[in-house]
């Protein structure tokens with residue numbers, strides 16, 4: 480996107496067009512709600528608010544899906560990294576239970592929206608497989624399985640043989656199949672949300688970076704390079720792509736780079752052996768990897784790291800070696816696309832809800848789990864502005880933003896750690 484071949488790769492090459500949009504030119508455009516950022520969170524907010532009868536303007540600095548929403552793996556997960564039972568421990572019983580339910584239900588919200596609005600975004604609601612590496616990984620998914628079962632989730636623990644049949648590799652000691660989850664083409668989903676929001680009446684402006692948000696007592700005044708908006712509510716949905724406007728959001732996240740490489744389409748025979756059930760896969764190591772198909776039968780294979788500078792060659796070579804080791808029959812299958820983005824991590828691996836001013840709220844810090852949660856939280860923000868929810872009914876408590884300790888060092892550490900692992904290890 481914007482002339483960068485490594486920004487959105489396969490997703491940009493295969494997504495249907497976004498709605499036709501341009502920069503905000505109006506002065507003092509009056510709306511009920513201004514949304515900053517056109518990713519899953521902002522677009523879901525806009526769609527649900529417009530459907531509820533509010534007037535909405537979405538202001539996006541670049542293009543729809545420019546941030547994490549257009550670059551990610553496309554795993555529509557149910558839940559967070561943290562164990563389901565850790566949520567009440569971390570947030571208290573009321574919020575923990577509410578968040579767990581909200582996250583568990585969130586994939587079905589995504590797939591229902593895709594159906595309802597006829598979005599062409601390669602939605603495959605066939606579950607995800609969390610694959611265990613070694614005994615430590617197996618203990619982790621076994622405990623996750625136990626906890627989700629208690630809460631009635633449709634999860635299944637696969638032994639090494641079953642996970643080998645499900646994935647086509649013997650690399651894993653077990654797998655957790657979560658039938659609530661699935662995969663989508665993420666940029667196509669973001670663009671689908673944008674079309675639906677515009678159809679519902681939201682105004683969407685791209686290349687419209689918000690540079691100032693001023694409190695005018697009766698409303699907020701937002702300024703972009705060529706226009707301005709007056710709004711009663713402001714929702715900030717800029718996550719790991721937050722710029723200088725809200726430094727506190729930027730400072731509380733540690734940005735973790737993650738890249739994807741997409742192969743040429745596999746043959747029918749290869750697809751019958753490798754991941755025949757079309758689930759999305761990710762594994763248990765800290766420097767994790769993931770893979771899934773797109774509609775053309777390309778395998779999208781990813782891991783931690785940025786495709787730039789010294790990391791470019793290291794991660795790319797690892798990708799080749801790792802794929803060959805997982806699936807030796809793909810040794811001569813070329814990679815045709817590669818891209819990367821940044822994930823916003825928080826200190827407790829949970830997203831944050833902040834009140835940045837009177838009727839100014841943000842959700843951010845998805846820790847690599849923003850598709851379903853961002854969609855669900857967007858609906859919650861719309862409900863707040865429509866008067867259907869109170870702040871205390873939202874799935875997270877409002878907390879102050881806290882600057883991450885040693886942010887720069889930890890960001891360098893993620894990339895250096897991934898380079899070290901990828902340089903020294905073929906895989907497993």
Ligand SMILES: Cc1cc2nc3c(=O)[nH]c(=O)nc-3n(C[C@H](O)[C@H](O)[C@H](O)COP(=O)(O)OP(=O)(O)OC[C@H]3O[C@@H](n4cnc5c(N)ncnc54)[C@H](O)[C@@H]3O)c2cc1C
Pocket residue numbers: 515516517518519520521522538539540541542543544545546547548549550551552553554555556687688689690716717718719720721722724736737738739819820821822842843845846847848849850851853
């Ligand atoms: C490589 C990668 C892999 C991932 N894999 C997964 C996955 O498999 N499953 C999953 O659930 N999640 C995944 N994630 C996380 C997920 O993509 C994000 O959590 C999610 O996209 C966040 O959505 P958002 O709408 O909150 O923010 P974003 O999609 O990041 O959008 C923020 C937008 O705000 C805009 N913006 C910033 N400042 C301004 C401003 N001042 N004015 C106007 N606009 C502004 C940006 O241009 C950007 O478009 C992954 C992320 C990455 C990067």
